[in-house]
Amino acid sequence: MGQLRQQLRSLFDKKYRRAFRNLRHLPRLKYRFVIDAGANRGAFTDAFLRLHNPERVVLVEANPEFALKLRDKYSTDRRISVIAAALSDNRGDATFQINSYPEASSLLPIDPRNSEWWSRGLSVARSIVVPTLSLGELMAGEKLETIDLLKLDVQGAERLVLTGASGILDRVRVIYTEVFFETLYGDAWVFRETNEFLAAHGFKLCGLSNIVHAADGDLLQANATFRKIAVS
Numbered sequence: 001m002g003q004l005r006q007q008l009r010s011l012f013d014k015k016y017r018r019a020f021r022n023l024r025h026l027p028r029l030k031y032r033f034v035i036d037a038g039a040n041r042g043a044f045t046d047a048f049l050r051l052h053n054p055e056r057v058v059l060v061e062a063n064p065e066f067a068l069k070l071r072d073k074y075s076t077d078r079r080i081s082v083i084a085a086a087l088s089d090n091r092g093d094a095t096f097q098i099n100s101y102p103e104a105s106s107l108l109p110i111d112p113r114n115s116e117w118w119s120r121g122l123s124v125a126r127s128i129v130v131p132t133l134s135l136g137e138l139m140a141g142e143k144l145e146t147i148d149l150l151k152l153d154v155q156g157a158e159r160l161v162l163t164g165a166s167g168i169l170d171r172v173r174v175i176y177t178e179v180f181f182e183t184l185y186g187d188a189w190v191f192r193e194t195n196e197f198l199a200a201h202g203f204k205l206c207g208l209s210n211i212v213h214a215a216d217g218d219l220l221q222a223n224a225t226f227r228k229i230a231v232s
Contacts, residue, residue: 019047025207025225026051027174031148035060035138037087037161038153038178040103042070045080048149055079058142062086062096062130062154063105081142088132088157089164096130099123106155107132108185117182117214135165145171152177156185162197169201175226179208181219191224198226 032055036045039059048057059074059082061067067084074080086096086107098105104114104122114122139147150172152158158177162169175198179191189197195205203226211222 019050022047022209022223023051023176025209026149026176027206027225027227029148029173031174032056033144033147034058034149034151035135035147036151038062038151038155039070039082040066040153042073044151044153045074048151054148056081056142056144058083058138058144060085060087060138062107063098063102064128064130066102083133083138085131085133086157087135087138087152087154087161089134089160091133091137092131093129094132095127097124097127100125104155106157106185107160108156108188110155110185111183113182114184117184117216117218117220119215135161136168139168139171147172149174149176151175154178156180156188158194159187159189162194166201169198169203170228173228175203177224177226178221179224180221182214182221184221191222194224202229203227204229 031052034054034057036057037060039045039061045057045059057080059070059080061070061084064084067082070082086094088094088107094107096107100121100123104110110122152161154161179194180188181191183190206225206227208222208224212220214220
């Protein structure tokens with residue numbers, strides 16, 4: 001009945017329909033604790049909250065201007081907290097490159113071919129120093145023993161986040177992450193590497209969504225959903 005109710009609502013609610021379509025590959029679980037890393041303006045969290053009712057959502061955003069706006073946006077929702085930092089492989093400080101197109105900002109250097117792939121100018125406008133922390137440190141600070149959903153949209157730094165959390169990935173049930181089919185940022189993983197790493201840690205690919213092609217038609221990036229395989 002739950003799935004039927006979702007499908008019926010999607011017929012009449014445009015925003016719900018968009019959220020349902022974008023997040024359709026998420027396993028049908030009860031999501032209590034969620035981390036939205038690379039929260040940007042909160043689009044993922046907004047969509048997720050249309051479909052689920054979590055107990056806690058922790059948004060992590062490296063751009064301090066966006067983090068400030070997120071705090072204001074969700075100030076009345078006691079389930080949500082915002083951390084102004086970059087999720088990475090360790091605690092410290094790092095240079096964060098703010099792009100002229102803010103959504104392309106990253107801890108990693110952007111490949112200059114992006115401007116051709118996306119048919120738009122993508123250059124670093126300025127660099128700032130931001131605090132970083134690992135997934136384990138984030139969970140400890142937020143007193144979270146498990147994560148039902150880890151969302152990653154950190155512009156190539158997914159490699160840093162996942163390798164830095166390799167010892168605690170058994171405490172994560174679902175990962176929803178941006179994946180690349182070209183190396184959009186220096187030292188970023190391509191899809192094959194992400195898939196192999198997560199498979200080695202007991203995750204299975206559930207589906208790809210929001211698939212994007214370059215201006216010449218080549219496959220460029222997508223969002224991938226992985227779920228932890230139950231051990232019998």
